Amino acid sequence: MKFTDGYWQNLPGVDVLRPRAVDEVVLGERSLTAYAGTGRLATRGDTLNSPLITITLDSPAEGVLGVTVEHHRGGVDPGPAFALADDAPHVVVTGPTAGDARATLTTGNLTARVATTGEWALDIEVDGQVVTGSTSRGVGVVTDAAGRPFVREQLALGVADHVYGLGERFTPFVKNGQTVDVWNADGGTSSEQAYKNVPFYLTDAGYGVLVDHPGHVSFEIASEVVSRTQFSVPGQRLRYYVVAGPDPKDVLRRYTALTGRPARVPDWSYGLWLSTSFTTDYDEATVMSFIDGMAERGLPLSVFHFDCFWMRRFHWCDFVWDPATFPDPEGMLRRLHERDLQVCVWINPYIAQRSHLFEEGRELGYLVKRADGSVWQWDLWQAGMALVDFTNPDATAWYQSKLRALLDTGVDAFKTDFGERIPTDVVWHDGSDPERMHNYYTQLYNKAVFDLLEEVKGEGEAVLFARSATAGGQQFPVHWGGDCESTFVSMAESLRGGLSLASSGFGYWSHDIGGFEGTPDAAVFKRWLAFGLLSSHSRLHGSSSYRVPWAFDEESVKVTQRFTELKLSLMPYLSGVGREAHTDGLPVMRPMVVEFPDEPGAAAVDTQYMLGESLLVAPVFTADGDVDVYVPEGEWTSLLDGSVVSGPRWHRQRHGFDSLPLLVRPGTVLPVGARTDRPDYDHATGVTLRVFGLPDGYDGETVVRGVAGEVRFRVTRDGATVRAEATGAVPDAWALADALGAPVPAQGGTAEITLR
Incomplete structure (x- = not known):
């Protein structure tokens, strides 16, 4: 949100209080607090009728600085709030010294230095280098022309600093010069709106920033003031965290430790997913014809997905199979499992008025209500649509019970669609602020479904295909990019969205191969196939047309086979990268x-x-x-x-x-699997270690997880000789090869090749 008219003046009707004079800095055991007047404090009389801004610095985790800017503290915070870790790290707080008139707080490799006299000033250092900071012109307690209060901050940007992230954004990847409103919306991939808004940005200057506000956050990135990143929230209080690097990977490790790491996903989820598509006509015969067609053409398939119309029209969601098209759902699911396929079905958190669950949910008080006690409804998307109130634990358990029945009959995963169209003119069961709940609702929704899957399937076996998210949503993978057009331009904007989401702490990401809206021509489809099958997760899905490869041309079949088999052969590598997303928070x-x-x-x-x-x-x-x-x-x-x-x-x-x-990449030992027909095989047995550009003197370790356990391969290079030694659950068969040569089978736990 912009508050100024150029650099020197405020917009008409806007008033900004700034910390112009530091009155005192109070040192705590693990924090420091600065009290700053908003005018000159030359005499006692200057303190009369003068607002005070309070700025507190603390640290919830090593290398993470918390900054709280407050005007009036007496307000009520009804929630919700992000669930953030607090590790009680070692913090050093010191006062001014003879050589430095500033107070400091140090946590890990991050040090914050604040002015103790004069105008407010904050410098933030990572590894002894100033990476950003704030001044009295940056901090502001704002009242707009309508009398609404806001608090804003502006953090400095260097000459060559770039800003990334803020969720899955389809606009240019570098966010400098953009205005970004963190507010979940169903806007498609061709707009500035986003399904997954995250109030966190990553920089290449040694730090990232999380604004701790689950509702509407407005960012002006090198736009309102071109030398600063500005962010503002409604109300009287702003809290944000500066997350230290120095490298982007270090920032993402710390950020995901603070907000939650992605869960492990099952190996089968990396395989190819095929969908019924959205508004197409289908029944069990159609589904089986697709599956038979894939098998006849030698196209490995891992998951079949049923989109919305597995339920009766106007009944979404009642979680009842349409008896006209699927008269024997349990038998069909059994037959799909006999084909060695996992099954995913589409759901959302809305209950249409025609669904039998509407009356049940209304009587039990499980649907979101208006202030007068009536159920909130509208006709957008589904006629008379209501919304499940996940702030009510009983409503969450009720919703989960309906999904549990599907799991009991053979469903393996859920596509948790929607979650963005959340009203603000409602009353929540737990009294949450509707403005803050708008973005946060998706966290409760996806968590409810993911928790159920983990309970039923087990840890590491749960997987969603989710569209909406906010900070912390990375804990419930996988997320996909939403509704895109079937064009090269939309393919590129989808990638930008995925890169931005990865910069926001999300470990896994997917998109609709070929695009969602319309039907791609064969060229778009084939190019998108290669992209999609070299993404973390791969799904063939569309809106009004099928996405089976033979619907385009015979070459599409060959391209599908080539890249599907390539991806499956890379599973020893990809599953390891996925484990890194889970353990370190680094995206695939x-x-x-x-x-x-x-x-x-x-x-x-x-x-x-x-x-x-x-x-x-x-x-x-x-x-x-x-x-x-x-x-x-x-x-x-x-x-x-x-x-x-x-x-x-x-x-x-x-x-x-x-x-x-x-x-x-040069210096790589790439483990390549022995199978190309499925992703969930023993990745260690028959694995080939291919070496690329190893420097002389190289000594590194490559880990492959097999059925019998973890195998550690120590690979060394001495002159032209490359040697690999295996320890752990060593398989009977494995091999070593250079980039182009034939693999040399190992002799027990060792293998050796001579580079050409």
């Missing part, structure tokens, strides 16, 4: 800047990504196959044809539909 699909923060050429790249730390993927956004790929420093090898390109520089290439730039 990573923006280039996350892996290469010291390369200026990587800072703004938003048309490619790293799949884990070792594979560079550059989707092709043209029919003719022309693509520009930024190659970081070193010699990179194509995984598809063995060609070598060097960086740092841009390369222009041309690729057929069965190819794209898929480059292996």
